[in-house]
Amino acid sequence: MGGQDAGPVPQAGHDFALWEKRVDALMILGSQAGHFTVDGLRRALEDMGEDAFETMTYYERWIAAINQNLIEAGVYSIEELGRKMEEVQARATTYGEAAGG
Amino acid sequence: MPHDHPEHHHEGMSPSGHPYRADDDTALSYWQAMEIAVRELLIEKGETSAEAVQRQIDAMDSRSPANGAAVIARAWADPAFKARLLDNAGDASREMGFDIGPMHLIAVENTPAVHNVIVCTLCSCYPRNLLGLPPDWYKSRAYRSRTVREPRAVLSEFGLDLPDDVTLRVHDSTADMRYIVLPAQPPGTDGWPEDRLAALVTRDSMIGTGLPKAPA
Numbered sequence: 001m002g003g004q005d006a007g008p009v010p011q012a013g014h015d016f017a018l019w020e021k022r023v024d025a026l027m028i029l030g031s032q033a034g035h036f037t038v039d040g041l042r043r044a045l046e047d048m049g050e051d052a053f054e055t056m057t058y059y060e061r062w063i064a065a066i067n068q069n070l071i072e073a074g075v076y077s078i079e080e081l082g083r084k085m086e087e088v089q090a091r092a093t094t095y096g097e098a099a100g101g
Numbered sequence: 102m103p104h105d106h107p108e109h110h111h112e113g114m115s116p117s118g119h120p121y122r123a124d125d126d127t128a129l130s131y132w133q134a135m136e137i138a139v140r141e142l143l144i145e146k147g148e149t150s151a152e153a154v155q156r157q158i159d160a161m162d163s164r165s166p167a168n169g170a171a172v173i174a175r176a177w178a179d180p181a182f183k184a185r186l187l188d189n190a191g192d193a194s195r196e197m198g199f200d201i202g203p204m205h206l207i208a209v210e211n212t213p214a215v216h217n218v219i220v221c222t223l224c225s226c227y228p229r230n231l232l233g234l235p236p237d238w239y240k241s242r243a244y245r246s247r248t249v250r251e252p253r254a255v256l257s258e259f260g261l262d263l264p265d266d267v268t269l270r271v272h273d274s275t276a277d278m279r280y281i282v283l284p285a286q287p288p289g290t291d292g293w294p295e296d297r298l299a300a301l302v303t304r305d306s307m308i309g310t311g312l313p314k315a316p317a
Binding site: 010 | 130
């Protein structure tokens with residue numbers, strides 16, 4: 001990305017939502033536990049392709065990269081993830097309720 | 102819902118002047134569901150705990166540019182500390198009690214002849230242990246792409262027009278190597294106490310997209 005053309009630097013900012021802070025925390029905890037390195041996350045991010053940088057937000061890309069690395073490390077299986085996500089999505093329609101607060 | 106806190110004077114804006122992002126009461130997205138699922142799986146498997154996740158969030162929330170400003174102010178006030186900071190910014194910051202983690206932290210000094218600016222073209226590497234989480238623009242495609250290509254134009258968008266005879270150095274961070282800019286001490290502040298100096302140090306002046314405030 002470095003050196004490419006791009007538009008003006010967007011100056012607007014936002015306060016991080018709880019789910020984004022949790023993604024950040026999971027990145028640090030998973031890294032400290034030795035399940036992945038920053039390079040492993042980086043590789044997963046690069047594998048998503050350029051499209052992901054246009055269509056996904058920053059922490060959306062990160063949770064995808066963390067998940068990819070945890071499955072590769074054998075911490076849980078893709079089937080376990082699928083079942084858990086279905087369970088979470090069946091709980092409620094908002095993040096706050098589905099996360100249990 | 103997000104706007105009903107009495108302490109916020111600007112509707113839809115946080116106390117720090119940023120608009121709120123979609124709050125917890127908006128529809129659960131696919132990626133939010135993944136965050137919940139990943140976190141709960143890690144807790145169920147004993148890899149982490151809800152308390153450990155919250156502790157990480159609290160630790161990150163407690164970091165702010167004020168930490169970096171305290172380091173910069175000491176460097177301005179204490180030449181021996183400045184020398185140690187330029188030699189090994191991680192160790193010098195640890196002296197002040199800041200947790201820098203395992204990464205290398207390098208302080209780059211602005212002088213009348215040289216201005217430094219930091220970027221992470223790969224992603225978002227940032228001296229987060231001293232400054233907190235990076236601002237959104239630091240992570241933007243535009244900043245990461247253009248800062249290494251036309252840094253003077255980028256700085257100009259931040260209101261910083263550098264004279265042509267000032268050398269501009271762009272430092273591209275990595276996961277293991279983070280930079281912080283040591284801005285030049287504003288004229289007229291010699292002998293000031295550190296807390297007064299720290300109040301002049303802005304976040305952007307430590308990234309290189311701004312300068313410290315002028316003494317009032």
